[in-house]
Amino acid sequence: MRHFSWTGFAALGVALALGFGAVGVVAQDKEAQIQTRRDTMKRQGADFKAIQDYIKGEADQAAAAQAIADLQSIAPKIIDLFPPGTGMDAFPGKTGAKPEIWKEWDKFKAIPAALASEEQKLAAAIKSGDKAAVGAQLGDTGKNGCGACHTPYREKLS
Numbered sequence: 051m052r053h054f055s056w057t058g059f060a061a062l063g064v065a066l067a068l069g070f071g072a073v074g075v076v077a078q079d080k081e082a083q084i085q086t087r088r089d090t091m092k093r094q095g096a097d098f099k100a101i102q103d104y105i106k107g108e109a110d111q112a113a114a115a116q117a118i119a120d121l122q123s124i125a126p127k128i129i130d131l132f133p134p135g136t137g138m139d140a141f142p143g144k145t146g147a148k149p150e151i152w153k154e155w156d157k158f159k160a161i162p163a164a165l166a167s168e169e170q171k172l173a174a175a176i177k178s179g180d181k182a183a184v185g186a187q188l189g190d191t192g193k194n195g196c197g198a199c200h201t202p203y204r205e206k207l208s
């Protein structure tokens with residue numbers, strides 16, 4: 051008869067329980083990372099709106115200056131918002147981050163620098179107080195900065 055060790059069996063059970071527990075924690079962690087990413091993106095959207103409000107005369111120049119400063123503080127950190135395993139293939143319905151991001155990582159990670167350079171021009175336009183220039187540069191920032199990412203790498207969530 052083969053010897054059967056209950057202690058070994060119990061140890062295996064504990065290891066499995068811990069293993070599954072760890073997977074659960076990682077998934078939770080990734081969902082938190084997705085949430086942070088989406089919140090940060092929404093904050094950029096709010097900053098954009100603040101600058102639009104300034105152009106429309108519904109907010110003052112100081113508010114626009116604060117919004118562009120916030121955008122400029124976010125740009126260098128955007129890439130950190132995309133840890134591997136947080137795409138829509140793993141979390142459908144929870145994120146609109148396309149898997150291509152991680153397949154074309156080198157291309158993807160170059161985009162925030164383009165955004166930052168557009169934002170630098172936007173900051174200068176806001177400082178000048180020339181609203182026509184602010185409007186034009188806000189459009190360029192949206193198209194060449196935010197849009198450079200959104201068009202290929204983002205699926206809008208309903």
Ligand code: HEC
Nearest residue numbers: 088091092094095098145146147161165195196199203204
């Ligand atoms: C490096 C790529 C990248 C850049 C640059 C970028 N975005 Fe995004 N953005 C994304 C991706 C990917 C998503 C989808 C995120 C998700 O669902 O997890 C997104 C989502 C969003 C959302 C929707 C958030 C939500 O969950 O409702 C807003 C709003 C947004 N971005 C605004 C902006 C603005 C404004 C800019 C420019 C100032 C910008 N983004 C720049 C990649 C980018």
